[in-house]
Amino acid sequence: MSVRPPVPADWTPRGSVPVMVAMAPGGGSDRSARVIAQTLNEQELGFDANVENKEGGSGAVGWATFLSEEGNGNTLLVAETALNTLPLVYEDVPFTYESFTPLVMFAQDSRMVVARKDAPYDTCPELVDEAGRNRVIAGSSGKTGADALVTAELEKAGGRFDIVPYGSTGEVLTGLLGGQIDVAPASAANAKPYLESGDFKALCSLSEERYDDPVLGRVPTAIEQGMNATVIMWRGVFAAGGVADVQRRYWIDKIEQGMRSQTYRDYIKADMLIPANLSGEKFAAYLDDYDAQMREIFR
Template sequence: MSEQGNGNALLVAESALNTLPLVYDVPFTYRDFTPLVMFAQDSRMVVASSDAPYETCAELIEASQDQTVKTGSSGRTGADSLVTAEFERSGGQFSVVPYGSTGEVLTGLLGGQIEVAPASAASAKPYVESGDFKALCTLSEERYDDPVLGDVPTAVEQGLDAEVTIWRGVLAPDGIAPVQRDYWIDSILEAMESDTYHDYIRDDLLIPAVLAGEEFEEYLAEHDEQMAEVFQ
Protein backbone atom coordinates (compact mmCIF):
# COMPACT_ATOMS: atom_id res chain seq x y z
CA MET A 1 0.00 0.00 0.00
CA SER A 2 2.87 2.38 0.72
CA GLU A 3 4.15 1.85 -2.84
CA GLN A 4 1.12 3.48 -4.50
CA GLY A 5 1.92 4.34 -8.09
CA ASN A 6 5.18 2.37 -8.09
CA GLY A 7 5.28 0.16 -11.16
CA ASN A 8 8.30 -1.74 -9.83
CA ALA A 9 6.61 -3.29 -6.78
CA LEU A 10 4.69 -6.57 -6.92
CA LEU A 11 2.61 -8.50 -4.41
CA VAL A 12 2.14 -12.27 -4.60
CA ALA A 13 -1.08 -13.07 -2.76
CA GLU A 14 -3.92 -15.54 -2.38
CA SER A 15 -7.50 -15.67 -1.16
CA ALA A 16 -6.60 -14.32 2.28
CA LEU A 17 -6.55 -10.92 0.59
CA ASN A 18 -10.34 -11.32 0.34
CA THR A 19 -10.93 -12.93 3.72
CA LEU A 20 -8.62 -10.94 6.02
CA PRO A 21 -10.77 -7.77 5.85
CA LEU A 22 -13.85 -9.86 6.73
CA VAL A 23 -12.36 -11.12 10.00
CA TYR A 24 -9.79 -8.57 11.10
CA ASP A 25 -9.71 -4.78 11.22
CA VAL A 26 -7.14 -4.27 8.46
CA PRO A 27 -6.77 -1.03 6.46
CA PHE A 28 -7.17 -2.61 3.03
CA THR A 29 -9.21 -4.79 0.71
CA TYR A 30 -8.27 -6.29 -2.63
CA ARG A 31 -9.61 -3.08 -4.20
CA ASP A 32 -6.59 -1.19 -2.86
CA PHE A 33 -4.31 -3.01 -5.31
CA THR A 34 -4.05 -3.50 -9.08
CA PRO A 35 -4.84 -7.10 -10.12
CA LEU A 36 -2.40 -8.41 -12.70
CA VAL A 37 -2.58 -12.19 -13.18
CA MET A 38 -4.07 -15.15 -11.34
CA PHE A 39 -1.53 -17.90 -12.08
CA ALA A 40 -2.96 -20.88 -10.17
CA GLN A 41 -5.70 -22.17 -7.94
CA ASP A 42 -5.32 -24.34 -4.88
CA SER A 43 -7.70 -26.52 -2.92
CA ARG A 44 -7.64 -28.66 0.20
CA MET A 45 -8.07 -32.26 1.23
CA VAL A 46 -9.03 -33.70 4.60
CA VAL A 47 -6.91 -36.33 6.29
CA ALA A 48 -7.25 -38.32 9.49
CA SER A 49 -5.06 -40.78 11.37
CA SER A 50 -4.97 -44.22 9.80
CA ASP A 51 -7.06 -45.72 12.63
CA ALA A 52 -9.76 -43.03 12.62
CA PRO A 53 -13.35 -44.38 12.79
CA TYR A 54 -14.43 -42.75 9.52
CA GLU A 55 -13.40 -43.39 5.94
CA THR A 56 -15.01 -40.45 4.14
CA CYS A 57 -15.84 -36.80 4.77
CA ALA A 58 -19.53 -37.70 4.72
CA GLU A 59 -18.93 -40.15 7.59
CA LEU A 60 -16.86 -37.51 9.39
CA ILE A 61 -19.69 -34.98 9.28
CA GLU A 62 -22.18 -37.60 10.43
CA ALA A 63 -19.92 -38.56 13.35
CA SER A 64 -19.44 -34.92 14.35
CA GLN A 65 -23.18 -34.48 14.80
CA ASP A 66 -23.09 -36.81 17.80
CA GLN A 67 -19.77 -35.68 19.24
CA THR A 68 -17.80 -32.57 18.36
CA VAL A 69 -14.69 -33.43 16.37
CA LYS A 70 -11.41 -31.58 16.99
CA THR A 71 -9.80 -30.24 13.83
CA GLY A 72 -6.84 -28.00 13.12
CA SER A 73 -6.62 -24.79 11.11
CA SER A 74 -3.67 -22.73 9.96
CA GLY A 75 -5.25 -19.32 10.51
CA ARG A 76 -8.78 -17.96 10.76
CA THR A 77 -9.02 -16.72 7.18
CA GLY A 78 -7.23 -19.28 5.04
CA ALA A 79 -8.29 -22.34 3.10
CA ASP A 80 -8.42 -24.52 6.22
CA SER A 81 -11.10 -22.30 7.74
CA LEU A 82 -13.07 -22.48 4.51
CA VAL A 83 -13.12 -26.28 4.73
CA THR A 84 -14.47 -26.12 8.28
CA ALA A 85 -17.08 -23.56 7.23
CA GLU A 86 -18.24 -25.75 4.33
CA PHE A 87 -18.53 -28.81 6.58
CA GLU A 88 -20.44 -26.87 9.23
CA ARG A 89 -22.86 -25.71 6.55
CA SER A 90 -23.38 -29.42 5.82
CA GLY A 91 -24.29 -30.09 9.46
CA GLY A 92 -20.91 -30.84 11.03
CA GLN A 93 -19.75 -29.62 14.42
CA PHE A 94 -16.07 -28.97 14.95
CA SER A 95 -13.79 -27.63 17.65
CA VAL A 96 -11.05 -25.74 15.83
CA VAL A 97 -7.50 -25.67 17.19
CA PRO A 98 -5.49 -22.82 15.63
CA TYR A 99 -1.96 -23.40 14.38
CA GLY A 100 0.57 -21.17 12.67
CA SER A 101 1.05 -23.26 9.54
CA THR A 102 -0.10 -26.37 7.70
CA GLY A 103 3.03 -28.15 8.90
CA GLU A 104 2.02 -27.49 12.51
CA VAL A 105 -1.51 -28.73 11.79
CA LEU A 106 -0.20 -32.01 10.42
CA THR A 107 2.22 -32.36 13.33
CA GLY A 108 -0.74 -31.88 15.66
CA LEU A 109 -2.58 -34.68 13.88
CA LEU A 110 0.46 -36.94 14.11
CA GLY A 111 0.66 -36.26 17.84
CA GLY A 112 -3.03 -36.91 18.45
CA GLN A 113 -3.80 -33.32 19.46
CA ILE A 114 -6.53 -33.17 16.81
CA GLU A 115 -8.61 -35.81 15.05
CA VAL A 116 -8.73 -34.55 11.48
CA ALA A 117 -6.89 -31.95 9.45
CA PRO A 118 -7.53 -29.99 6.29
CA ALA A 119 -4.31 -29.52 4.35
CA SER A 120 -2.91 -28.82 0.94
CA ALA A 121 -2.54 -31.89 -1.22
CA ALA A 122 1.22 -31.42 -1.52
CA SER A 123 1.62 -31.23 2.27
CA ALA A 124 -0.62 -34.23 3.01
CA LYS A 125 0.62 -36.53 0.25
CA PRO A 126 3.78 -37.83 2.01
CA TYR A 127 1.75 -38.82 5.09
CA VAL A 128 -0.89 -40.55 2.98
CA GLU A 129 1.81 -42.34 1.00
CA SER A 130 3.53 -43.51 4.20
CA GLY A 131 0.27 -44.76 5.71
CA ASP A 132 0.35 -42.37 8.70
CA PHE A 133 -2.83 -40.68 7.47
CA LYS A 134 -5.78 -41.70 5.38
CA ALA A 135 -7.42 -39.24 3.01
CA LEU A 136 -11.15 -38.77 3.57
CA CYS A 137 -11.90 -36.52 0.59
CA THR A 138 -10.66 -33.62 -1.47
CA LEU A 139 -12.41 -30.25 -1.66
CA SER A 140 -11.36 -29.77 -5.27
CA GLU A 141 -13.73 -29.76 -8.22
CA GLU A 142 -12.10 -32.87 -9.67
CA ARG A 143 -9.87 -35.61 -8.29
CA TYR A 144 -6.15 -34.95 -8.32
CA ASP A 145 -4.22 -36.24 -11.30
CA ASP A 146 -1.71 -38.00 -9.09
CA PRO A 147 -0.72 -41.66 -8.63
CA VAL A 148 -1.05 -41.44 -4.83
CA LEU A 149 -4.06 -39.13 -4.45
CA GLY A 150 -5.94 -39.95 -7.64
CA ASP A 151 -8.17 -42.47 -5.87
CA VAL A 152 -9.34 -39.98 -3.24
CA PRO A 153 -12.94 -38.93 -4.05
CA THR A 154 -14.11 -35.35 -3.94
CA ALA A 155 -16.54 -34.20 -1.26
CA VAL A 156 -19.12 -33.68 -4.00
CA GLU A 157 -18.75 -37.32 -5.03
CA GLN A 158 -19.62 -38.23 -1.44
CA GLY A 159 -22.86 -36.27 -1.63
CA LEU A 160 -21.62 -33.10 0.08
CA ASP A 161 -22.18 -29.65 -1.35
CA ALA A 162 -18.67 -28.60 -0.35
CA GLU A 163 -15.89 -27.24 -2.52
CA VAL A 164 -12.95 -25.02 -1.62
CA THR A 165 -10.86 -23.31 -4.26
CA ILE A 166 -8.51 -20.45 -3.50
CA TRP A 167 -6.64 -18.27 -5.94
CA ARG A 168 -2.96 -17.43 -6.19
CA GLY A 169 -1.99 -14.35 -8.10
CA VAL A 170 0.16 -11.27 -8.58
CA LEU A 171 -0.99 -7.73 -7.89
CA ALA A 172 0.67 -4.33 -8.19
CA PRO A 173 0.15 -1.23 -6.06
CA ASP A 174 -2.81 1.00 -6.74
CA GLY A 175 -2.37 3.88 -9.15
CA ILE A 176 0.20 2.43 -11.54
CA ALA A 177 0.10 3.53 -15.18
CA PRO A 178 -1.76 1.38 -17.74
CA VAL A 179 1.49 0.78 -19.62
CA GLN A 180 3.08 -0.54 -16.42
CA ARG A 181 0.16 -2.87 -15.78
CA ASP A 182 0.29 -4.17 -19.36
CA TYR A 183 4.04 -4.75 -19.09
CA TRP A 184 3.71 -6.90 -15.99
CA ILE A 185 0.73 -8.84 -17.31
CA ASP A 186 2.66 -9.72 -20.48
CA SER A 187 5.79 -10.62 -18.49
CA ILE A 188 3.92 -12.87 -16.06
CA LEU A 189 2.03 -14.63 -18.84
CA GLU A 190 5.34 -15.25 -20.60
CA ALA A 191 6.82 -16.68 -17.40
CA MET A 192 3.85 -19.04 -17.14
CA GLU A 193 4.98 -20.72 -20.35
CA SER A 194 8.26 -21.80 -18.76
CA ASP A 195 9.22 -25.24 -17.50
CA THR A 196 9.74 -23.68 -14.06
CA TYR A 197 6.08 -22.69 -13.87
CA HIS A 198 4.86 -26.11 -15.00
CA ASP A 199 7.15 -27.84 -12.50
CA TYR A 200 5.77 -25.59 -9.77
CA ILE A 201 2.19 -26.50 -10.65
CA ARG A 202 2.99 -30.22 -10.75
CA ASP A 203 5.10 -30.36 -7.59
CA ASP A 204 2.63 -28.34 -5.49
CA LEU A 205 -0.39 -30.21 -6.91
CA LEU A 206 -1.97 -26.93 -7.94
CA ILE A 207 -4.71 -26.28 -10.47
CA PRO A 208 -3.51 -24.35 -13.53
CA ALA A 209 -5.38 -21.08 -13.99
CA VAL A 210 -4.90 -18.01 -16.13
CA LEU A 211 -6.89 -14.83 -15.57
CA ALA A 212 -5.35 -11.49 -16.42
CA GLY A 213 -6.26 -7.85 -16.00
CA GLU A 214 -9.97 -7.09 -15.97
CA GLU A 215 -10.92 -10.80 -15.95
CA PHE A 216 -8.88 -11.29 -12.77
CA GLU A 217 -10.50 -8.19 -11.28
CA GLU A 218 -13.99 -9.54 -12.06
CA TYR A 219 -13.08 -12.87 -10.48
CA LEU A 220 -11.89 -11.12 -7.32
CA ALA A 221 -15.20 -9.25 -7.03
CA GLU A 222 -17.18 -12.50 -7.31
CA HIS A 223 -14.86 -14.31 -4.90
CA ASP A 224 -15.21 -11.46 -2.43
CA GLU A 225 -19.00 -11.87 -2.41
CA GLN A 226 -18.67 -15.63 -1.86
CA MET A 227 -16.25 -15.15 1.04
CA ALA A 228 -18.56 -12.57 2.63
CA GLU A 229 -21.30 -15.21 2.71
CA VAL A 230 -18.96 -17.75 4.35
CA PHE A 231 -17.60 -15.41 7.01
CA GLN A 232 -20.75 -13.39 7.74
Protein backbone atom coordinates in the same frame (compact mmCIF):
# COMPACT_ATOMS: atom_id res chain seq x y z
CA MET B 1 0.42 17.55 -1.98
CA SER B 2 3.13 16.54 -4.48
CA VAL B 3 2.17 15.49 -7.99
CA ARG B 4 3.94 12.49 -9.51
CA PRO B 5 5.51 13.05 -12.93
CA PRO B 6 3.81 11.15 -15.76
CA VAL B 7 5.06 7.63 -16.42
CA PRO B 8 6.82 7.42 -19.80
CA ALA B 9 5.37 5.15 -22.47
CA ASP B 10 8.61 3.13 -22.58
CA TRP B 11 8.71 2.59 -18.80
CA THR B 12 10.56 -0.46 -17.51
CA PRO B 13 11.44 -1.51 -13.94
CA ARG B 14 14.95 -0.95 -12.70
CA GLY B 15 17.28 -2.01 -9.92
CA SER B 16 15.82 -4.28 -7.26
CA VAL B 17 12.12 -5.09 -7.58
CA PRO B 18 10.65 -6.29 -4.25
CA VAL B 19 8.17 -9.15 -4.59
CA MET B 20 6.28 -8.95 -1.31
CA VAL B 21 4.57 -11.94 0.28
CA ALA B 22 2.59 -11.39 3.48
CA MET B 23 3.34 -14.84 4.90
CA ALA B 24 6.33 -16.49 6.54
CA PRO B 25 9.13 -18.19 4.59
CA GLY B 26 8.63 -21.85 3.79
CA GLY B 27 4.89 -21.98 3.16
CA GLY B 28 2.89 -22.20 -0.05
CA SER B 29 2.56 -18.43 -0.42
CA ASP B 30 6.29 -17.93 -0.01
CA ARG B 31 7.04 -20.68 -2.52
CA SER B 32 4.70 -19.17 -5.11
CA ALA B 33 6.35 -15.75 -4.70
CA ARG B 34 9.80 -17.27 -5.19
CA VAL B 35 8.65 -19.05 -8.33
CA ILE B 36 7.22 -15.82 -9.78
CA ALA B 37 10.44 -13.96 -8.94
CA GLN B 38 12.51 -16.72 -10.54
CA THR B 39 10.48 -16.71 -13.76
CA LEU B 40 10.99 -12.94 -14.04
CA ASN B 41 14.73 -13.13 -13.35
CA GLU B 42 15.17 -15.91 -15.89
CA GLN B 43 14.02 -13.46 -18.59
CA GLU B 44 17.02 -11.17 -17.84
CA LEU B 45 14.93 -8.01 -18.09
CA GLY B 46 17.44 -5.63 -16.49
CA PHE B 47 16.21 -5.79 -12.90
CA ASP B 48 16.40 -8.23 -10.00
CA ALA B 49 13.16 -9.53 -8.48
CA ASN B 50 13.69 -10.31 -4.79
CA VAL B 51 11.15 -11.84 -2.41
CA GLU B 52 10.44 -9.93 0.79
CA ASN B 53 8.45 -11.62 3.58
CA LYS B 54 6.31 -9.34 5.76
CA GLU B 55 4.46 -11.87 7.88
CA GLY B 56 2.07 -11.24 10.74
CA GLY B 57 -1.63 -11.08 11.45
CA SER B 58 -2.56 -13.78 8.89
CA GLY B 59 -1.36 -11.44 6.13
CA ALA B 60 -2.57 -8.13 7.60
CA VAL B 61 0.93 -6.78 8.31
CA GLY B 62 2.25 -7.33 4.79
CA TRP B 63 -0.83 -6.13 2.98
CA ALA B 64 -1.09 -3.02 5.14
CA THR B 65 2.58 -2.35 4.39
CA PHE B 66 1.98 -2.71 0.65
CA LEU B 67 -0.65 0.06 0.87
CA SER B 68 2.20 2.54 1.30
CA GLU B 69 3.49 1.64 -2.18
CA GLU B 70 0.56 3.45 -3.84
CA GLY B 71 1.58 4.49 -7.36
CA ASN B 72 4.93 2.63 -7.24
CA GLY B 73 5.21 0.41 -10.30
CA ASN B 74 8.60 -0.96 -9.24
CA THR B 75 7.22 -3.43 -6.70
CA LEU B 76 4.93 -6.49 -6.76
CA LEU B 77 2.74 -8.43 -4.35
CA VAL B 78 2.02 -12.16 -4.52
CA ALA B 79 -1.16 -12.98 -2.62
CA GLU B 80 -3.90 -15.57 -2.28
CA THR B 81 -7.46 -16.15 -1.11
CA ALA B 82 -6.97 -14.65 2.37
CA LEU B 83 -6.73 -11.21 0.74
CA ASN B 84 -10.48 -11.57 0.16
CA THR B 85 -11.38 -13.23 3.43
CA LEU B 86 -9.26 -11.42 6.02
CA PRO B 87 -11.07 -8.06 5.66
CA LEU B 88 -14.37 -9.91 6.12
CA VAL B 89 -13.22 -11.38 9.44
CA TYR B 90 -11.26 -8.36 10.68
CA GLU B 91 -13.20 -5.35 9.47
CA ASP B 92 -10.75 -2.82 10.93
CA VAL B 93 -7.89 -3.62 8.53
CA PRO B 94 -7.11 -0.66 6.23
CA PHE B 95 -7.27 -2.57 2.94
CA THR B 96 -9.37 -4.87 0.77
CA TYR B 97 -8.45 -6.72 -2.40
CA GLU B 98 -9.59 -3.60 -4.28
CA SER B 99 -6.74 -1.59 -2.72
CA PHE B 100 -4.27 -3.14 -5.16
CA THR B 101 -3.99 -3.57 -8.94
CA PRO B 102 -4.75 -7.14 -10.14
CA LEU B 103 -2.18 -8.37 -12.66
CA VAL B 104 -2.33 -12.15 -13.17
CA MET B 105 -3.93 -15.10 -11.40
CA PHE B 106 -1.40 -17.85 -12.06
CA ALA B 107 -2.75 -20.87 -10.15
CA GLN B 108 -5.60 -22.34 -8.18
CA ASP B 109 -5.37 -24.72 -5.25
CA SER B 110 -7.75 -26.82 -3.17
CA ARG B 111 -7.71 -28.86 0.01
CA MET B 112 -8.45 -32.36 1.24
CA VAL B 113 -9.46 -33.59 4.68
CA VAL B 114 -7.16 -36.12 6.35
CA ALA B 115 -7.37 -38.07 9.60
CA ARG B 116 -5.18 -40.54 11.44
CA LYS B 117 -5.35 -44.05 10.04
CA ASP B 118 -7.25 -45.34 13.10
CA ALA B 119 -9.96 -42.64 13.00
CA PRO B 120 -13.53 -44.01 13.32
CA TYR B 121 -14.67 -42.34 10.08
CA ASP B 122 -13.63 -42.97 6.48
CA THR B 123 -15.52 -40.28 4.54
CA CYS B 124 -16.38 -36.62 4.99
CA PRO B 125 -20.11 -37.34 5.56
CA GLU B 126 -19.13 -39.80 8.31
CA LEU B 127 -16.88 -37.12 9.82
CA VAL B 128 -19.70 -34.57 9.72
CA ASP B 129 -22.04 -37.06 11.40
CA GLU B 130 -19.48 -37.76 14.14
CA ALA B 131 -18.81 -34.06 14.66
CA GLY B 132 -22.51 -33.44 15.02
CA ARG B 133 -22.72 -35.93 17.93
CA ASN B 134 -19.30 -35.91 19.62
CA ARG B 135 -16.33 -33.62 20.11
CA VAL B 136 -13.98 -33.54 17.12
CA ILE B 137 -10.84 -31.38 17.18
CA ALA B 138 -9.62 -29.93 13.88
CA GLY B 139 -6.39 -28.12 13.17
CA SER B 140 -6.22 -24.90 11.16
CA SER B 141 -3.36 -22.78 9.88
CA GLY B 142 -5.43 -19.58 10.04
CA LYS B 143 -8.86 -18.06 10.53
CA THR B 144 -9.07 -16.63 7.02
CA GLY B 145 -7.31 -19.04 4.66
CA ALA B 146 -8.16 -22.30 2.94
CA ASP B 147 -8.28 -24.31 6.18
CA ALA B 148 -11.01 -22.01 7.51
CA LEU B 149 -12.95 -22.46 4.28
CA VAL B 150 -12.80 -26.25 4.65
CA THR B 151 -14.08 -26.09 8.23
CA ALA B 152 -16.84 -23.71 7.14
CA GLU B 153 -18.01 -26.18 4.50
CA LEU B 154 -17.99 -29.08 6.97
CA GLU B 155 -19.94 -27.03 9.51
CA LYS B 156 -22.41 -25.93 6.86
CA ALA B 157 -23.05 -29.65 6.30
CA GLY B 158 -23.85 -30.12 10.00
CA GLY B 159 -20.57 -30.75 11.82
CA ARG B 160 -19.26 -28.80 14.80
CA PHE B 161 -15.54 -28.61 15.46
CA ASP B 162 -13.19 -27.36 18.13
CA ILE B 163 -10.44 -25.56 16.23
CA VAL B 164 -6.79 -25.57 17.30
CA PRO B 165 -4.78 -22.84 15.52
CA TYR B 166 -1.30 -23.47 14.12
CA GLY B 167 1.19 -21.32 12.28
CA SER B 168 1.39 -23.40 9.10
CA THR B 169 0.02 -26.47 7.36
CA GLY B 170 3.17 -28.36 8.30
CA GLU B 171 2.50 -27.68 11.97
CA VAL B 172 -1.12 -28.78 11.56
CA LEU B 173 -0.05 -32.13 10.12
CA THR B 174 2.56 -32.57 12.85
CA GLY B 175 -0.22 -32.00 15.37
CA LEU B 176 -2.36 -34.63 13.67
CA LEU B 177 0.53 -37.08 13.63
CA GLY B 178 1.10 -36.49 17.34
CA GLY B 179 -2.54 -36.95 18.28
CA GLN B 180 -3.21 -33.37 19.39
CA ILE B 181 -6.04 -33.07 16.84
CA ASP B 182 -8.41 -35.50 15.12
CA VAL B 183 -8.65 -34.17 11.57
CA ALA B 184 -6.92 -31.62 9.38
CA PRO B 185 -7.40 -29.79 6.11
CA ALA B 186 -4.27 -30.07 3.97
CA SER B 187 -2.99 -29.29 0.52
CA ALA B 188 -2.57 -32.24 -1.79
CA ALA B 189 1.22 -31.82 -1.89
CA ASN B 190 1.49 -31.75 1.91
CA ALA B 191 -0.91 -34.65 2.45
CA LYS B 192 0.52 -37.06 -0.12
CA PRO B 193 3.63 -38.24 1.81
CA TYR B 194 1.49 -39.12 4.85
CA LEU B 195 -1.00 -41.01 2.69
CA GLU B 196 1.82 -42.92 1.01
CA SER B 197 3.33 -43.85 4.40
CA GLY B 198 -0.04 -44.95 5.76
CA ASP B 199 0.04 -42.55 8.74
CA PHE B 200 -3.07 -40.74 7.53
CA LYS B 201 -6.14 -41.57 5.51
CA ALA B 202 -7.93 -39.10 3.27
CA LEU B 203 -11.64 -38.64 3.89
CA CYS B 204 -12.39 -36.52 0.82
CA SER B 205 -11.01 -33.77 -1.36
CA LEU B 206 -12.69 -30.38 -1.70
CA SER B 207 -11.59 -30.04 -5.32
CA GLU B 208 -14.11 -30.04 -8.14
CA GLU B 209 -12.60 -33.19 -9.66
CA ARG B 210 -10.27 -35.92 -8.41
CA TYR B 211 -6.55 -35.28 -8.61
CA ASP B 212 -4.68 -36.67 -11.59
CA ASP B 213 -2.30 -38.66 -9.42
CA PRO B 214 -1.93 -42.40 -8.69
CA VAL B 215 -2.21 -41.85 -4.92
CA LEU B 216 -4.49 -38.83 -4.63
CA GLY B 217 -6.67 -39.97 -7.51
CA ARG B 218 -8.11 -42.65 -5.22
CA VAL B 219 -9.55 -39.97 -2.93
CA PRO B 220 -13.19 -39.16 -3.78
CA THR B 221 -14.39 -35.57 -3.85
CA ALA B 222 -16.90 -34.34 -1.30
CA ILE B 223 -19.28 -33.89 -4.23
CA GLU B 224 -18.98 -37.59 -5.06
CA GLN B 225 -19.86 -38.34 -1.44
CA GLY B 226 -23.08 -36.35 -1.72
CA MET B 227 -21.88 -33.08 -0.16
CA ASN B 228 -22.27 -29.83 -2.08
CA ALA B 229 -18.85 -28.59 -0.94
CA THR B 230 -15.80 -27.28 -2.76
CA VAL B 231 -12.89 -25.10 -1.69
CA ILE B 232 -10.91 -23.32 -4.38
CA MET B 233 -8.03 -20.98 -3.57
CA TRP B 234 -6.56 -18.51 -6.02
CA ARG B 235 -2.95 -17.36 -6.21
CA GLY B 236 -2.09 -14.17 -8.03
CA VAL B 237 0.23 -11.21 -8.55
CA PHE B 238 -0.72 -7.58 -7.88
CA ALA B 239 0.87 -4.21 -8.42
CA ALA B 240 0.35 -1.38 -5.98
CA GLY B 241 -2.81 0.66 -6.21
CA GLY B 242 -2.76 3.62 -8.59
CA VAL B 243 -0.04 2.42 -10.95
CA ALA B 244 0.00 3.66 -14.53
CA ASP B 245 -1.58 1.55 -17.25
CA VAL B 246 1.78 1.15 -19.01
CA GLN B 247 3.19 -0.37 -15.82
CA ARG B 248 0.22 -2.70 -15.43
CA ARG B 249 0.54 -3.88 -19.05
CA TYR B 250 4.31 -4.40 -18.69
CA TRP B 251 3.93 -6.64 -15.66
CA ILE B 252 1.08 -8.67 -17.12
CA ASP B 253 3.15 -9.37 -20.24
CA LYS B 254 6.30 -10.41 -18.36
CA ILE B 255 4.47 -12.53 -15.77
CA GLU B 256 2.60 -14.37 -18.53
CA GLN B 257 5.89 -14.95 -20.35
CA GLY B 258 7.27 -16.44 -17.15
CA MET B 259 4.28 -18.78 -16.96
CA ARG B 260 5.43 -20.37 -20.22
CA SER B 261 8.70 -21.43 -18.58
CA GLN B 262 9.76 -24.85 -17.36
CA THR B 263 10.15 -23.35 -13.89
CA TYR B 264 6.43 -22.53 -13.76
CA ARG B 265 5.39 -25.90 -15.21
CA ASP B 266 7.55 -27.76 -12.68
CA TYR B 267 6.02 -25.70 -9.86
CA ILE B 268 2.45 -26.50 -10.90
CA LYS B 269 3.24 -30.21 -11.17
CA ALA B 270 5.22 -30.51 -7.92
CA ASP B 271 2.69 -28.57 -5.84
CA MET B 272 -0.30 -30.29 -7.52
CA LEU B 273 -1.91 -27.00 -8.41
CA ILE B 274 -4.46 -26.15 -11.05
CA PRO B 275 -2.86 -23.96 -13.73
CA ALA B 276 -4.69 -20.68 -14.33
CA ASN B 277 -4.19 -17.54 -16.37
CA LEU B 278 -6.57 -14.66 -15.79
CA SER B 279 -5.09 -11.22 -16.27
CA GLY B 280 -6.08 -7.61 -15.89
CA GLU B 281 -9.82 -6.97 -15.95
CA LYS B 282 -10.64 -10.69 -16.10
CA PHE B 283 -8.71 -11.27 -12.89
CA ALA B 284 -10.45 -8.25 -11.32
CA ALA B 285 -13.87 -9.65 -12.28
CA TYR B 286 -12.94 -13.05 -10.83
CA LEU B 287 -11.98 -11.37 -7.55
CA ASP B 288 -15.33 -9.58 -7.41
CA ASP B 289 -17.21 -12.86 -7.90
CA TYR B 290 -14.99 -14.67 -5.40
CA ASP B 291 -15.51 -11.94 -2.83
CA ALA B 292 -19.28 -12.32 -3.14
CA GLN B 293 -18.93 -16.06 -2.48
CA MET B 294 -16.74 -15.45 0.57
CA ARG B 295 -19.25 -12.97 1.99
CA GLU B 296 -21.85 -15.74 1.94
CA ILE B 297 -19.50 -18.06 3.85
CA PHE B 298 -18.24 -15.54 6.44
CA ARG B 299 -21.42 -13.54 7.00
